Amino acid sequence: MGHSIFLRITLFFLVAIIAMGIGFYALNQKLGHEYEKRLEREAENLLLILRKSIPFAPADRRSFLQDHGYSIAEPHPDLIKTLHTGLANIPENYPEAIQDSLKEGRIQILKDDHHLYVYLTKASPPLLVIKADVAKRPLWPEALFITLLVSLLLLYWLIIKTLFPLKTLIHAITHYAQVGNYIPIKSIQKDEIALVARALDNAMEKNQTLMEARRLFLRNIMHELKTPITVGKLALPFLKKGEEKSILERAFLRMENLIAELVRVEQITSGALAPHVQQCDPKSLIDKAKGLLFLGEGVVEAITDGTSIDADCEIMATVFKNLIDNAIKYSSDGKVTIIQTNERICFYNTGEPWPSDATLKTLTEPFFHHHDNPHSFGLGLYIVKSVIDAHNFTLKYRYAQGKHCFEIVCRNPLVPHD
Known part of the structure; x- marks a missing residue:
């Protein structure tokens, strides 16, 4: 979840919004401080003018x-009730007499x-002096903040919509990996993700075509292999009982088992069939393998x-x-030694070391031959x-003390072990 691009984009925009909020909060604090200073100056000027007007008659x-x-x-x-305190604190730079009057409420x-209003409560009659349009607060910071916030949220929504x-x-892709059936996306958009989706649709369509061709090919091959076996088995009853007939019966049975085995191996290696996992005795697998050979x-x-x-005992055989x-x-020497140590099973044989280019990766490639052998198709290690x-x-694979060892570590990393 921590590697999700959606989470990263969300965190990026969240951090951007928080940073913007902090920035506008600092700006608002600064503008508020300037606003208070402006009101102090305007109120001070008004009070000074009032002091100058004291000698005049009310009309003057x-x-x-x-x-x-x-x-x-x-x-x-009723008007006084609608007004608010103009200054948060009494400015220290005001004359002492004015500070006293403010403290006493005169x-x-x-x-x-x-x-802005200056209310002389003790004047006769009480006097309310007004300085028009000096108490307006600037609205552009709030308007700018709302505009940027809406723009960021809109941009976030557009990006998420594009990536959705x-x-x-x-x-x-997950559905195809689990079920083996690909559902085309058929995107009609024109962005890069849509291009990837259409490319994937085309690739999977070609892959499905190749898979179908492969299945048809294997089906035909199996049919061609089964036909002579069936013909041979039909001819067996007409043969006299003897060693030759017994050998043919075993050979036909082995060939049928081999074909069924190849079909199952192909299904598992292609991902069309999951292994039927059960507990297997390695000694029994070795005996069965010896019988097949x-x-x-x-x-x-x-x-x-x-x-x-x-493991799947049939396939592991x-x-x-x-x-x-x-x-x-x-x-x-034409011999092989098999040694099991817990979940590790090693197949040893003596022989000369291979060239440096004959690695495990190259050895398990299909149709690879380390030695020229007319009886080998180069598929054994690939199937393994x-x-x-x-x-x-x-x-x-390792080579030590004149012996080759192919080792199977039968520990499934997806299954917990004690």
Whole structure:
């Protein structure tokens, strides 16, 4: 979840919004401080003008104040109730007499959303002096903040909307991996993700065509192989009982089993069929592999410790058969030794070391031949590696003290072990 691109984009925009909020909060604090200072200056100027107007008669005072840009209103109680305190604190730079008057309430500095008021509560009659349009707060910071916030949220929504088809893409790929059936996305958009989706649709369509061709090819091959076997089995009843007939019966049975085995191996290696996992006895797998290879006594030496492995027993018998067959073909003495240590099973054979370019990766490639052998198709180790991978086991190779060792580590990393 921590690697999700959606989470990263969300965190990026969240951090951007928080940073923007902090920035606008600092700006608002600064503008608020400047606003308070401006009100202090305007109130100070108004109070100074009022002090100058004290000697004048009421009529002359009104004219004097109006000449300086102020207006006078009747301090009606209903009007006073709608006003707010103009200054948060009494400025220290005000004259001491004015500070005392403010503290005692003889003078009140008030405001509303637009105007600044000085209310002389003890004047006769009480006087309310107004300085118009100096208490307005600037609205552009809030408007800018809302505009940027809406823009960021809109941009976030557009990006997420653009990336949302990725979830459809992931779902289609996951569904194909689990079920083997690909559902085309058929995106009609024109962005890069849509291009990837259409490319994937085309690739999967070609892959489905190749898979179908492969299945048809294998079906035809199996049919062609089964036909002579069926004909041979139909002819068996007409043969006299004897050693030759018994050999043919066993040979036909082995060939039928081999074909069924190849079909199952192909299904597992292609991912069309999951291994039927159960507990398997390695010694029984070795005996079955020897039977499939028609090996006599003394060719295979097996040392097992009785530890069972969790695998598809039928298919693992094929793996053992191919590893034994490979060890015998390339052994200098025609023998193979199998040693089991817990979940590790190693197939040893003596022989000369291989060239440096003959690595495990190259050896398990299909149709690879280390030695020219007219009886080998180069598929044995490829089938082994494919089946091992299907079981989530590990195949290793090493050469030491004149012996080759192909080792199977029968520990499934997807299954918890004690």
